Amino acid sequence: MANSESTSNHYDCVVVGAGFSGLYAVYRARQAGMRVVGIDVATDVGGVWFWNKYPGARCDVESLEYSYSFDEGIQNDWVWTERFASQPELQAYLAFVADRLDLRRSFVFGRRVISTVWNSTSTEWTVTDDHGQTYTATYLIMATGILSAPKPHGISGLEEFTGEILHTATWPDREIDFTGKRVAVIGTGSSAVQAIPLIAEQAQELYILQRTPSFSLPAQNRPLRPDEIAEFAQHRDEIRARVKYKPGGINFEPTGKPVAAFTDTERDALYESVWREGAPFKFQSIFADLRTSAEANATAMDFVARKIRETITDPVLADKLTPTYPLSTRRLCLDTNYYATYLRPNVELVDVKERPIARAVPEGLELSDGTVLEVDVIVLATGFDAITGALRNIHIVGEKGRVLANYWADAPHNFIGLLVAGFPNMFTVTGPSSPGALSNMVVSIEQHVDLIMLALEHARKNSVVIETSESAQDLWATHGEMLANRTLFVTTDSWYVGTNVPGKPRVFLPYAGGVGNYRRICEGLVARHFAGFMPENDISLVTEAINDVFDAEGKSKFAHTALPH
Numbered sequence: 001m002a003n004s005e006s007t008s009n010h011y012d013c014v015v016v017g018a019g020f021s022g023l024y025a026v027y028r029a030r031q032a033g034m035r036v037v038g039i040d041v042a043t044d045v046g047g048v049w050f051w052n053k054y055p056g057a058r059c060d061v062e063s064l065e066y067s068y069s070f071d072e073g074i075q076n077d078w079v080w081t082e083r084f085a086s087q088p089e090l091q092a093y094l095a096f097v098a099d100r101l102d103l104r105r106s107f108v109f110g111r112r113v114i115s116t117v118w119n120s121t122s123t124e125w126t127v128t129d130d131h132g133q134t135y136t137a138t139y140l141i142m143a144t145g146i147l148s149a150p151k152p153h154g155i156s157g158l159e160e161f162t163g164e165i166l167h168t169a170t171w172p173d174r175e176i177d178f179t180g181k182r183v184a185v186i187g188t189g190s191s192a193v194q195a196i197p198l199i200a201e202q203a204q205e206l207y208i209l210q211r212t213p214s215f216s217l218p219a220q221n222r223p224l225r226p227d228e229i230a231e232f233a234q235h236r237d238e239i240r241a242r243v244k245y246k247p248g249g250i251n252f253e254p255t256g257k258p259v260a261a262f263t264d265t266e267r268d269a270l271y272e273s274v275w276r277e278g279a280p281f282k283f284q285s286i287f288a289d290l291r292t293s294a295e296a297n298a299t300a301m302d303f304v305a306r307k308i309r310e311t312i313t314d315p316v317l318a319d320k321l322t323p324t325y326p327l328s329t330r331r332l333c334l335d336t337n338y339y340a341t342y343l344r345p346n347v348e349l350v351d352v353k354e355r356p357i358a359r360a361v362p363e364g365l366e367l368s369d370g371t372v373l374e375v376d377v378i379v380l381a382t383g384f385d386a387i388t389g390a391l392r393n394i395h396i397v398g399e400k401g402r403v404l405a406n407y408w409a410d411a412p413h414n415f416i417g418l419l420v421a422g423f424p425n426m427f428t429v430t431g432p433s434s435p436g437a438l439s440n441m442v443v444s445i446e447q448h449v450d451l452i453m454l455a456l457e458h459a460r461k462n463s464v465v466i467e468t469s470e471s472a473q474d475l476w477a478t479h480g481e482m483l484a485n486r487t488l489f490v491t492t493d494s495w496y497v498g499t500n501v502p503g504k505p506r507v508f509l510p511y512a513g514g515v516g517n518y519r520r521i522c523e524g525l526v527a528r529h530f531a532g533f534m535p536e537n538d539i540s541l542v543t544e545a546i547n548d549v550f551d552a553e554g555k556s557k558f559a560h561t562a563l564p565h
């Protein structure tokens with residue numbers, strides 16, 4: 001075993017995952033004096049930045065902010081080179097953190113956790129990996145990621161294809177040269193939008209198989225200047241403190257006003273300024289009602305449609321590339337030369353809504369009209385079974401034999417994205433109904449792990465088991481639904497609502513109340529003796545904590561922060 005600390009396989013805490021969440025959880029558990037082991041199927045740290053090595057992969061939250069805030073030394077000594085760091089730089093950053101904090105000695109790599117079973121007599125979890133190794137622990141932290149389980153592609157006959165098949169989320173750790181190759185990219189979400197321009201530069205022919213177009217903003221990525229880095233360092237503590245209470249965990253002051261408060265010229269000037277800046281989070285939240293009013297949203301949709309037409313002068317192609325769903329109800333993409341790539345002679349958009357992929361054949365992909373696209377490489381950029389997929393893939397058995405995958409068959413019942421009734425002492429970092437997916441994830445991850453550690457301290461000091469109740473879950477679900485139903489998110493098919501995976505229940509998976517409001521509610525729960533964290537808790541205290549932050553109509557009592565940026 002890689003974990004040099006282990007003399008037996010009993011731990012205070014098992015952490016599954018070695019991305020941003022798992023690394024921080026292992027660090028904090030160790031700091032709290034626990035015997036902890038982390039397990040990841042990857043062969044090293046990094047999480048999504050270990051797996052997503054496709055060309056062009058980079059973050060869409062600025063590097064300076066998409067980074068840990070908990071350690072002064074790490075912040076001082078790591079220097080970002082680009083506005084939006086690339087995958088190699090992000091992976092190197094997480095390796096740097098692991099080295100600095102000597103975290104690897106607490107991890108076992110290359111092992112997939114296949115089951116975790118709660119024993120109510122010994123009050124401990126037994127975790128089993130795919131090598132048959134077992135680990136027992138009092139506490140279980142699932143840091144398995146919201147975008148770590150590639151979804152089934154659903155393309156029949158792929159095993160018949162004689163060329164190479166690549167998936168953006170399991171990209172090989174070697175140079176892939178597309179020179180002289182005929183390539184098909186399936187999908188036009190964030191991953192494809194980043195990969196397509198670079199693949200197009202090499203490929204002899206590139207077919208882009210689009211079912212649903214994406215809204216994409218130019219990243220305006222560039223090297224960071226030393227003065228920008230110094231400026232951030234100077235105000236860092238203040239910025240880090242401020243973003244904790246921002247809706248999306250981003251350092252940005254929106255107008256706070258509805259679109260209608262501006263003239264058309266003023267409105268477009270504001271869109272133009274964030275478009276030029278390359279700032280997707282700002283673009284989708286600059287006006288207060290972009291995510292709640294279809295009419296307001298239409299102004300943003302129209303602005304981007306005009307931008308697409310500036311590049312794509314062929315009206316038929318421009319139409320195909322222009323989404324018809326409200327902007328940002330699917331993840332807004334960030335690109336470098338995405339739309340311009342369609343002007344290249346070696347690139348062809350194939351509308352697979354019009355002519356769906358019928359099957360893969362040995363020489364390529366056959367469409368519903370019988371056309372065969374003959375290719376050497378198929379790139380699956382088909383996305384993830386998001387938020388619940390990685391958890392449901394593990395056989396998690398709680399009290400009285402309750403199986404998580406079954407318990408979540410109709411909806412992912414849980415409390416504040418962190419706790420599930422019937423699964424004592426188990427925590428899900430950025431689980432369903434957490435604001436994580438709509439935020440700067442690192443801000444959310446640090447908050448979740450800090451809260452878990454507070455709960456563990458409380459549990460250990462008072463010899464109590466942490467376990468939420470179904471009534472706390474129901475309250476949280478009702479509150480979450482009320483907020484979500486005020487937004488346009490629920491009107492669009494996407495991974496946010498689970499519809500990208502056939503058979504998955506349609507439920508809005510993230511929490512729409514924003515990072516700051518969520519944090520305030522969590523603080524209220526902690527102040528009320530961890531209300532909702534123990535089954536015998538007085539449930540009215542959970543209501544109180546929510547009511548401190550939101551009024552009866554679901555409006556935040558804290559300025560214009562009801563919905564995420």
Ligand code: FAD
Nearest residue numbers: 017019020021040041047048059060061112113144145441
């Ligand atoms: P992950 O990084 O997904 O790590 C989870 C780990 O758990 C993985 O290493 C996985 O191998 C492991 N694991 C899962 N199941 C098992 C199992 N059964 N056994 C063992 N190991 C297991 N968010 C942003 O805020 N800004 C961005 O710019 C951004 N860019 C992104 C770009 C891409 C390409 C993707 C896919 C996601 C992006 N995200 C972004 C979201 C991203 O999920 C988070 O930012 C963050 O990296 C999540 O960290 P995590 O540790 O929670 O999960």
Ligand code: N01
Nearest residue numbers: 058059060153187188189190191192211212331381382383
């Ligand atoms: O996945 P997606 P992704 N036949 O689900 C299509 C984060 N991320 O990997 O929508 C044909 O967005 C599917 O079409 P449709 C970010 O949070 C961030 O790109 O189902 N097409 C869609 O076009 C993002 O949201 C960055 O009609 C099929 C595409 O595949 C999340 O990860 C970069 C198909 C999947 O798009 C997921 O992004 C990368 C089929 N059978 C990722 N199946 C940053 O920039 C699926 N599709 C930070």
